Amino acid sequence: MSPHDATPAGPGPGPAPVAAGAAPRFAAAVANPKVLRRELTLNERLFVGPFVKALWYTFTRMFRKDITRRYPEQKMEVKPTLHGVPVLVMKEDGAPRCVACGLCEFVCPPRAIDIQPGETDRPIEREPKTFVIDMLRCIECSYCEEVCPEEAIVMSTEYEVVGRRREDFVWDLKKLLKPAQELAARIAWVRKTYKRWDAAAEIAPPPGGVFRDPRWAGRERPVDSH
Amino acid sequence: MTTLTERIVTVADLPQPPGEGDLHSEPMELSMGPQHPATHGVLQCKLILDGEKIVRIDPVMGYLHRGKEKHAEHMTYQQFFTLTDRLDYLQPLANEVGWALTVEKLAGIEVPARAQAIRTIICEFMRLSAHLVWAGIGGVDTGAVSMFMYAFRDREALFDLLDELTGLRTNQEYLRIGGVGTDLPAELIVKMKAWIADFPAHIDQFELLLTGNRIFHQRMRGVGQISAAQAIDLGVTGPCLRATGVGVDLRRARPYLLYPQLEFDVPVGTRGDAYDRYLVRIEEMRQSTRILKQLLDQLPAGDWIAKDWKNVLPPKGRVYTSMEEMIHQFKTVTDWCPPKGEVYQATEAANGELGFYLLSAGESHPYRVKIRSPSFINLQALKPMAIGAWFGDIVAIIASLHFIMGECDR
Amino acid sequence: MTALGAEVLPSTQDGLAAFRVGRDAWPQLAQAMKRDPQLAFELLVDVAGADFPRRRPRFEVVYHLWSLTFNRLVRVKVGVPEEDPQIASVVELWGSADWHERETFDLFGIRFAGHPDLRRILLPDGYPWHPLRKDFPVEGIDNSICYVREGGVLMTRELAVDRPAGADRTPVDLSRGDPAGFSDGAPTLPEEGAK
Ligand code: SF4
Ligand code: SF4
Numbered sequence: 027m028s029p030h031d032a033t034p035a036g037p038g039p040g041p042a043p044v045a046a047g048a049a050p051r052f053a054a055a056v057a058n059p060k061v062l063r064r065e066l067t068l069n070e071r072l073f074v075g076p077f078v079k080a081l082w083y084t085f086t087r088m089f090r091k092d093i094t095r096r097y098p099e100q101k102m103e104v105k106p107t108l109h110g111v112p113v114l115v116m117k118e119d120g121a122p123r124c125v126a127c128g129l130c131e132f133v134c135p136p137r138a139i140d141i142q143p144g145e146t147d148r149p150i151e152r153e154p155k156t157f158v159i160d161m162l163r164c165i166e167c168s169y170c171e172e173v174c175p176e177e178a179i180v181m182s183t184e185y186e187v188v189g190r191r192r193e194d195f196v197w198d199l200k201k202l203l204k205p206a207q208e209l210a211a212r213i214a215w216v217r218k219t220y221k222r223w224d225a226a227a228e229i230a231p232p233p234g235g236v237f238r239d240p241r242w243a244g245r246e247r248p249v250d251s252h
Numbered sequence: 253m254t255t256l257t258e259r260i261v262t263v264a265d266l267p268q269p270p271g272e273g274d275l276h277s278e279p280m281e282l283s284m285g286p287q288h289p290a291t292h293g294v295l296q297c298k299l300i301l302d303g304e305k306i307v308r309i310d311p312v313m314g315y316l317h318r319g320k321e322k323h324a325e326h327m328t329y330q331q332f333f334t335l336t337d338r339l340d341y342l343q344p345l346a347n348e349v350g351w352a353l354t355v356e357k358l359a360g361i362e363v364p365a366r367a368q369a370i371r372t373i374i375c376e377f378m379r380l381s382a383h384l385v386w387a388g389i390g391g392v393d394t395g396a397v398s399m400f401m402y403a404f405r406d407r408e409a410l411f412d413l414l415d416e417l418t419g420l421r422t423n424q425e426y427l428r429i430g431g432v433g434t435d436l437p438a439e440l441i442v443k444m445k446a447w448i449a450d451f452p453a454h455i456d457q458f459e460l461l462l463t464g465n466r467i468f469h470q471r472m473r474g475v476g477q478i479s480a481a482q483a484i485d486l487g488v489t490g491p492c493l494r495a496t497g498v499g500v501d502l503r504r505a506r507p508y509l510l511y512p513q514l515e516f517d518v519p520v521g522t523r524g525d526a527y528d529r530y531l532v533r534i535e536e537m538r539q540s541t542r543i544l545k546q547l548l549d550q551l552p553a554g555d556w557i558a559k560d561w562k563n564v565l566p567p568k569g570r571v572y573t574s575m576e577e578m579i580h581q582f583k584t585v586t587d588w589c590p591p592k593g594e595v596y597q598a599t600e601a602a603n604g605e606l607g608f609y610l611l612s613a614g615e616s617h618p619y620r621v622k623i624r625s626p627s628f629i630n631l632q633a634l635k636p637m638a639i640g641a642w643f644g645d646i647v648a649i650i651a652s653l654h655f656i657m658g659e660c661d662r
Numbered sequence: 663m664t665a666l667g668a669e670v671l672p673s674t675q676d677g678l679a680a681f682r683v684g685r686d687a688w689p690q691l692a693q694a695m696k697r698d699p700q701l702a703f704e705l706l707v708d709v710a711g712a713d714f715p716r717r718r719p720r721f722e723v724v725y726h727l728w729s730l731t732f733n734r735l736v737r738v739k740v741g742v743p744e745e746d747p748q749i750a751s752v753v754e755l756w757g758s759a760d761w762h763e764r765e766t767f768d769l770f771g772i773r774f775a776g777h778p779d780l781r782r783i784l785l786p787d788g789y790p791w792h793p794l795r796k797d798f799p800v801e802g803i804d805n806s807i808c809y810v811r812e813g814g815v816l817m818t819r820e821l822a823v824d825r826p827a828g829a830d831r832t833p834v835d836l837s838r839g840d841p842a843g844f845s846d847g848a849p850t851l852p853e854e855g856a857k
Contacts, residue, residue, distance in 0.1 A: 060497075060519070060520055060521070060522055066464065066466060066469060067464075070464045070465075070466055071466060073466045073467075076460075076464050076465060076466070079460065080398075080460065080461050080465070083457065083460060083461070084398055093405055093408070093409070105416060107415075107416060107417070107418070107419045107434070108415070108419050109418075109419035109420050127582075129581075129582060129585055129586070132585065132586055133328075133330070133331065133585055133586075135327065135331040135334040135335075136334070165334060165423065165425070166419075166420060167334055167425035168419065168425065168433075169330070169331075169425070172433075172565065173565070173581065173585045175571050175572065175578050175581055175582075176572075177568075177572065181419070216568070217568065217569070219433075219434045219435070220565075220567065220568035220569075221567050221568060221569055222555070222557050222559075222564070222565075222566075222567045222568075223555040223557065223559045223567070313783065313784065314782075314783060314784040314785060314786070317784045317785065319793060319800075321769070321794060322793055322794055322798075322800055323800065325800070326800045357675055357676055358675050360675065482757075484704050484705050484730065485704075485756060485757040485758065486757045486758050487705055487706055487707065487756065487757070487758025487762075488758075489705075498730070500730060505733050506733075506735070591675075593674045593675045594674045594675070594676075595674065595675050595676040596676055596678060596708070596726055596735070596737065597676060598707070605707065607707065607708055607726070609708060609710050609724065609726070611712060619712075620710075620712050620713075620794075622708065622710035622711075622724075624707060624708040624710075624726075628761065628765075629758055629761070629762075631761075632757070632758060632760060632761050661784055662784070
């Protein structure tokens with residue numbers, strides 16, 4: 027194969043390959059409109075006219091509605107799509123929904139999450155012993171929320187994270203846990219969005235805040251199918 | 253043993269100044285940056301001046317080097333999106349689109365039409381965003397300070413729209429392999445249309461402030477001129493190349509996304525000076541609004557992420573309730589391995605050809621990623637543009653070239 | 663191009679025409695690709711290095727060239743052995759190769775013979791390693807050293823950084839650089855790219 031019969035890169039209507047030899051240089055340029063490059067008019071060269079016009083333009087802006095916000099007093103309108111800092115969802119009994127599977131820890135690009143798993147005697151026997159998010163590292167990408175198989179970590183609407191020392195930004199379970207009602211809007215959004223193409227995958231509200239396969243209903247723990 | 257000493261251009265290297273009695277001054281070494289407001293980020297230019305003329309320029313970069321290419325080798329494909337965001341931070345989503353297309357080409361993923369349309373929309377919004385910043389900063393650099401306010405007014409409104417779509421104002425992390433993060437809701441389309449309906453009038457206002465302004469003319473015309481042959485030799489792409497009269501645009505030359513089906517012109521300049529680069533970018537903003545109008549009017553219905561069980565996370569509802577999908581979810585997140593191979597995929601970013609060269613060894617992370625960043629290559633043109641120019645022009649030249657150091661240094 | 667010693671590579675996912683060429687045949691091929699009106703690759707899009715520690719030759723320099731006349735993109739790969747990491751520069755043909763090659767030198771330690779000004783571009787001058795090589799750990803080596811210029815000579819200086827004792831590090835072959843002999847303020851730096 028010689029490069030002459032190499033396929034032109036990419037499909038579709040590019041500039042058609044030109045016959046070799048007679049190729050006009052940069053044939054691609056032919057069909058492009060030239061930008062208008064005009065000389066200044068006399069008025070513009072005298073400068074005063076356009077100067078006054080521009081000043082007038084700026085002057086008229088003074089009477090428009092403000093587009094800026096007086097920030098600390100006037101807060102941003104919070105929508106469910108907003109990515110605030112990630113927080114953990116609390117079950118009714120005050121424990122986190124999280125089962126310390128570590129998926130969010132794995133996916134977090136800046137490695138902001140640190141989980142130490144632990145065991146309990148409750149039906150769902152795994153829970154995080156410690157769960158720490160370093161808010162200085164977190165880039166609020168929402169990947170953790172997207173991958174969590176338990177709907178246990180969601181983006182809150184809190185976007186003002188302040189502190190005096192670095193340690194203030196390392197949030198532990200106590201700071202991270204938020205009751206589910208507070209996060210209802212975002213949880214609803216997560217359910218709606220991450221259905222993806224599958225509208226049928228309707229999620230029933232979890233009994234007791236725990237998701238279970240309906241086939242397991244009534245059983246404390248799943249029966250091993252083997 | 254070789255010693256690695258830096259070759260510093262010093263005054264002694266230069267030809268001796270003309271003889272006595274001549275009014276020429278001695279050559280002077282001047283360091284501009286890395287914290288100069290006009291160098292747009294952390295670029296240092298070592299200049300050697302003969303009086304007011306620049307005789308040598310040596311851009312020094314790397315102050316913002318974060319080793320993204322090295323990091324990419326240790327991240328999953330999805331995680332690397334967060335780093336591409338921070339390449340050209342004026343158009344984070346356009347970088348993400350470039351990476352998404354690269355990975356999808358490697359893995360052979362079909363992206364549904366709606367997702368493609370949304371991607372095209374955000375690409376064009378990003379072009380507008382980058383050009384708006386350019387217009388604002390370029391205005392400031394040439395003395396038109398109020399231009400900054402008007403450009404940023406529109407950019408803020410634009411970011412409000414993207415905020416509503418993605419949840420973040422900048423560095424959005426919105427793209428997913430196989431599609432996008434969320435759907436584009438109908439009420440947002442209405443808002444976007446309203447913004448676009450207003451925007452051409454705003455471009456006219458920019459032109460009122462700049463195009464016919466005599467000071468602006470004098471700062472930009474004939475400044476930093478390069479010829480088409482020179483630009484091609486230096487690998488310059490994007491608006492800077494088109495300003496020299498070469499109508500090469502990857503949206504046409506190597507089409508991707510929905511661009512083949514869209515109607516738009518690729519404006520070119522005539523002389524290749526700073527003023528042409530300004531005009532080309534202004535015209536590109538108009539063309540972008542034209543593209544956006546077409547897309548928003550006939551946004552295809554359908555899925556916004558590929559229905560691809562092997563490559564995309566399964567629907568959440570199933571993950572909650574079925575063990576198979578749960579395993580699937582874990583597998584996709586932690587061990588998604590595209591096939592072995594290599595791909596070069598380029599997109600037309602606001603500054604030129606943004607290419608990703610990806611080598612995959614069939615693992616869950618790339619083997620090698622090379623980012624062909626347009627700013628880095630275009631910055632080479634600074635030398636021919638600046639040498640022989642007046643010292644005062646360097647600011648206008650840098651402004652018209654418009655490079656982003658986050659992308660240069662990677 | 664096959665006439666000039668290029669071997670056609672199987673096409674990959676992006677369907678580009680790809681060629682591999684020996685290090686010695688490359689300058690001639692490059693010459694032809696640029697100058698031959700039948701080929702007319704005016705624009706050097708990209709130069710990328712790649713490191714395959716278990717392959718011989720270990721390094722590969724990948725060029726992407728674009729012919730605007732024919733709107734054709736090709737990939738050319740040139741192998742570079744580890745013992746003598748050197749390849750002919752193409753700055754004469756494509757001006758854009760200048761920084762591309764400096765970058766590849768910087769990050770891989772591949773030298774480009776005939777380059778007018780081959781020095782580091784992204785990393786500080788005098789940095790002793792080439793970090794995109796596979797044996798360089800992602801967390802870096804010796805962050806405690808900074809480079810200062812004293813009297814025109816590059817020197818290193820230890821920063822007083824408290825690193826926890828026994829902090830985990832990927833084991834790395836340090837014979838490539840010599841951090842120990844480096845901190846005594848000796849003005850010479852470890853040999854570039856030397857094993
Ligand atoms: S939002 Fe992103 S960065 Fe923050 S904790 Fe979650 S995954 Fe990590
Ligand atoms: S992904 Fe969810 S369940 Fe798993 S550790 Fe993170 S928060 Fe807990």
